[in-house]
Amino acid sequence: xxxxxxxxxxxxxxxxxxxxxxxxxxxxxxxxxxxxxxxxxxxxxxxxxxxxxxxxxxxxxxxxxxxxxxxxxxxxxxxxxxxxxxxxxxxxxxxxxxxxxxxxxxxxxxxxxxxxxxxxxxxxxxxxxxxxxxxxxxxxxxxxxxxxxxxxxxxxxxxxxxxxxxxxxxxxxxxxxxxxxxxxxxxxxxxxxxxxxxxxxxxxxxxxxx
Amino acid sequence: xxxxxxxxxxxxxxxxxxxxxxxxxxxxxxxxxxxxxxxxxxxxxxxxxxxxxxxxxxxxxxxxxxxxxxxxxxxxxxxxxxxxxxxxxxxxxxxxxxxxxxxxxxxxxxxxxxxxxxxxxxxxxxxxxxxxxxxxxxxxxxxxxxxxxxxxxxxxxxxxxxxxxxxxxxxxxxxxxxxxxxxxxxxxxxxxxxxxxxxxxxxxxxxxxxxxxxxxxxxxx
Numbered sequence: 084x085x086x087x088x089x090x091x092x093x094x095x096x097x098x099x100x101x102x103x104x105x106x107x108x109x110x111x112x113x114x115x116x117x118x119x120x121x122x123x124x125x126x127x128x129x130x131x132x133x134x135x136x137x138x139x140x141x142x143x144x145x146x147x148x149x150x151x152x153x154x155x156x157x158x159x160x161x162x163x164x165x166x167x168x169x170x171x172x173x174x175x176x177x178x179x180x181x182x183x184x185x186x187x188x189x190x191x192x193x194x195x196x197x198x199x200x201x202x203x204x205x206x207x208x209x210x211x212x213x214x215x216x217x218x219x220x221x222x223x224x225x226x227x228x229x230x231x232x233x234x235x236x237x238x239x240x241x242x243x244x245x246x247x248x249x250x251x252x253x254x255x256x257x258x259x260x261x262x263x264x265x266x267x268x269x270x271x272x273x274x275x276x277x278x279x280x281x282x283x284x285x286x287x288x289x290x291x292x293x
Numbered sequence: 294x295x296x297x298x299x300x301x302x303x304x305x306x307x308x309x310x311x312x313x314x315x316x317x318x319x320x321x322x323x324x325x326x327x328x329x330x331x332x333x334x335x336x337x338x339x340x341x342x343x344x345x346x347x348x349x350x351x352x353x354x355x356x357x358x359x360x361x362x363x364x365x366x367x368x369x370x371x372x373x374x375x376x377x378x379x380x381x382x383x384x385x386x387x388x389x390x391x392x393x394x395x396x397x398x399x400x401x402x403x404x405x406x407x408x409x410x411x412x413x414x415x416x417x418x419x420x421x422x423x424x425x426x427x428x429x430x431x432x433x434x435x436x437x438x439x440x441x442x443x444x445x446x447x448x449x450x451x452x453x454x455x456x457x458x459x460x461x462x463x464x465x466x467x468x469x470x471x472x473x474x475x476x477x478x479x480x481x482x483x484x485x486x487x488x489x490x491x492x493x494x495x496x497x498x499x500x501x502x503x504x505x506x507x508x509x510x511x512x513x514x
Binding site for chain 2: 130133136137140141143150151153155160161170171181182186200202220
């Protein structure tokens with residue numbers, strides 16, 4: 084059994100540490116309001132800066148807005164006029180050069196072939212109403228003629244190939260086919276040697292397809 | 294002054310509870326009526342600032358392009374007016390009549406050629422009137438005006454005639470051409486029919502408006 088005698092009462096005891104609950108609470112009592120004041124000042128200052136910037140930008144915007152409206156109107160007018168210019172240009176692009184095509188057909192026609200009818204069409208492309216501008220055209224040529232046997236078919240094939248390979252036609256060509264070859268029923272007093280034929284030529288679409 | 298707390302434990306607890314409640318009330322009032330409105334106001338100002346910066350950036354970009362656009366617009370209008378008014382590539386009516394002008398063009402191009410123009414008829418009418426609300430959606434600024442032309446010529450002359458029409462107006466389009474050999478006689482003159490199409494203004498007043506716009510632009514310079 085041990086016997087301990089306390090010479091100091093509990094409430095007379097003191098800590099050896101420099102940090103005590105009381106000193107900490109005193110420090111906190113000074114530092115906390117300081118921190119709050121610093122935060123409030125900083126907030127007030129940044130708010131002031133924000134408001135100043137805002138008012139500068141508002142006044143800049145007030146002076147820029149009418150000039151922007153003018154610029155937008157100018158841009159709108161330019162866009163409309165560019166659209167008109169494009170539409171006019173489309174008319175030029177979609178105009179078929181039938182003179183060159185006719186010349187090419189003339190130059191490709193062999194002597195034994197007699198052409199009876201030629202139809203060159205550039206109707207609006209499929210699905211486009213006839214009165215649309217700018218037009219998109221789908222050019223096509225139909226050639227009808229008469230030729231005598233022997234060698235009628237060969238002459239027609241050679242004629243078709245000559246058209247296909249002609250420098251004026253070849254870059255624009257989509258297809259060229261003999262679509263009719265028959266005995267000529269209308270030849271009066273003629274022999275059964277006469278043949279009629281038809282060649283259909285499709286050229287590439289002229290104009291922008293949307 | 295020294296505040297002495299009551300000795301009674303219950304009384305002391307009540308006082309602490311009241312102090313706690315009072316502090317919580319003050320804190321709530323601060324948060325609800327000061328802090329949150331302040332944060333919201335700052336957020337709103339920041340959003341407005343960002344919005345204004347964006348608006349100004351766009352505005353400045355558009356304003357900076359004004360001069361370039363004005364110059365480009367002037368050039369474009371001049372090109373359009375040159376095609377429409379100077380060269381008359383876009384068919385303009387004479388006293389409201391397109392056919393007279395078209396007939397004159399076709400007859401003039403036939404000068405010096407051994408060909409006979411049999412008839413010139415209107416194939417597709419003039420553009421319908423523009424509604425007050427402006428051009429309807431999907432309708433362009435131009436409208437095709439077409440005539441049907443019948444003539445008698447040999448093939449070579451016809452080719453030269455078509456070539457001359459195209460040389461004089463590259464915007465003109467021959468949309469249909471039919472050459473019928475006819476009876477084999479010498480010299481050969483074929484029956485030729487063609488549909489000739491010109492662009493015309495949907496609104497015939499449009500070139501005048503463009504000219505006025507050009508004048509206004511030039512005055513601004």
